Ligand SMILES: Cc1cc2nc3c(=O)[nH]c(=O)nc-3n(C[C@H](O)[C@H](O)[C@H](O)COP(=O)(O)OP(=O)(O)OC[C@H]3O[C@@H](n4cnc5c(N)ncnc54)[C@H](O)[C@@H]3O)c2cc1C
């Protein structure tokens with residue numbers, strides 16, 4: 001099991017267990033983590049699963065694909081550490097991952 | 107009011123379920139007009155995921171959203187449906203038994219015996235960026251669409267976004283605006299390459315400005331914009347003077363006017379029976395993502411089935427004296443004639 005921590009804009013944090021192979025978004029939805037909407041169900045088509053990856057994890061989660069970059073144009077407060085959480089696949093190396101959810105998704 | 111368009115059925119929404127309803131009704135000789143607020147048919151499949159694969163259309167292992175849309179378009183062609191695109195249905199009013207008067211936002215009026223609501227997740231509407239206080243400027247200084255280009259003559263226009271809408275309006279309004287400024291969060295654009303080239307040419311010859319950054323706030327008073335606070339990629343915030351802003355952040359689905367049509371709603375969905383997918387108002391049907399009933403699945407496949415059963419009941423309103431005979435397209439000579447293959 002991989003542990004993922006979501007921190008919302010007020011600083012409140014939630015840690016959930018995630019299965020490798022699933023996406024970070026799916027784990028947020030499954031556990032009712034507020035701050036992730038995921039309107040399109042993970043198709044990289046809505047940009048309502050936007051997160052800011054904790055600086056310590058940016059290298060391990062990697063860069064967005066060109067398709068994800070295009071979709072990030074529809075998100076708000078996009079930063080260099082912005083990702084769409086439906087495009088981050090959970091792997092053993094991501095155990096302990098910390099992501100922050102923005103104040104609003106849309 | 108203009109002369110009403112009289113036909114059998116009006117389908118509200120040209121998504122996959124609205125399109126297939128044309129087919130099922132066509133087999134039963136019901137003539138249909140279809141209205142959609144988008145500039146194209148296909149609903150979510152065409153607007154949200156044209157290039158993405160769908161794996162659960164029976165008999166088709168894989169097809170893209172655009173592929174499915176094109177297939178449906180070809181499949182309904184024999185019935186010559188009339189499409190009214192770029193138009194939103196505003197009102198639906200019962201004027202007979204059953205007879206409905208339906209109007210669009212551009213003033214078109216329909217009189218039909220049957221209304222089929224295939225409005226999916228609602229009408230597509232531009233996304234409002236969460237810039238604090240933006241509501242106060244909407245309609246006076248902030249616009250999400252260009253209705254009349256002349257309204258932007260001699261204005262200092264800030265366009266925000268990096269897709270085709272942002273680029274097209276940048277190029278179209280640049281000649282008449284006092285000054286055109288395009289703001290995008292990165293120096294790469296999703297829009298068509300030749301539009302990007304044209305825009306860069308205007309920038310390099312000093313005819314417009316390109317700024318890389320994101321809007322964080324607005325300045326102005328009484329609905330009149332005087333500037334936008336822009337955060338650059340270096341984190342510094344500066345003010346960009348402008349009196350007009352056009353944000354293009356894509357589309358989202360909002361229920362819209364459906365709520366005022368006299369049909370019962372439950373959690374923004376329309377409850378229907380599962381025999382004919384009819385609403386509480388006889389003659390008004392609801393199919394596809396917009397309806398709800400015990401066990402409902404928001405799948406294209408479910409909406410297709412709903413359309414087939416809906417058409418049977420609709421036929422009884424359109425042709426009260428005709429008996430509907432069950433037939434297969436494979437073997438019925440009369441159905442094949444309608445399809446133009448017999
Ligand atoms: C990314 C993504 C992937 C998906 N993948 C699948 C999949 O693999 N399999 C599957 O079965 N389903 C999938 N779906 C769901 C599927 O797209 C929907 O179930 C389907 O589009 C519903 O069709 P519809 O015709 O009911 O409505 P929609 O496709 O939502 O179309 C409704 C249309 O009605 C129009 N409209 C609404 N109100 C008005 C009005 N007042 N006036 C005029 N026009 C109006 C809208 O503009 C819209 O074009 C997916 C959805 C998304 C977003």
Ligand code: FES
Nearest residue numbers: 042044046047086
């Ligand atoms: S869930 Fe829609 S883009 Fe991630």
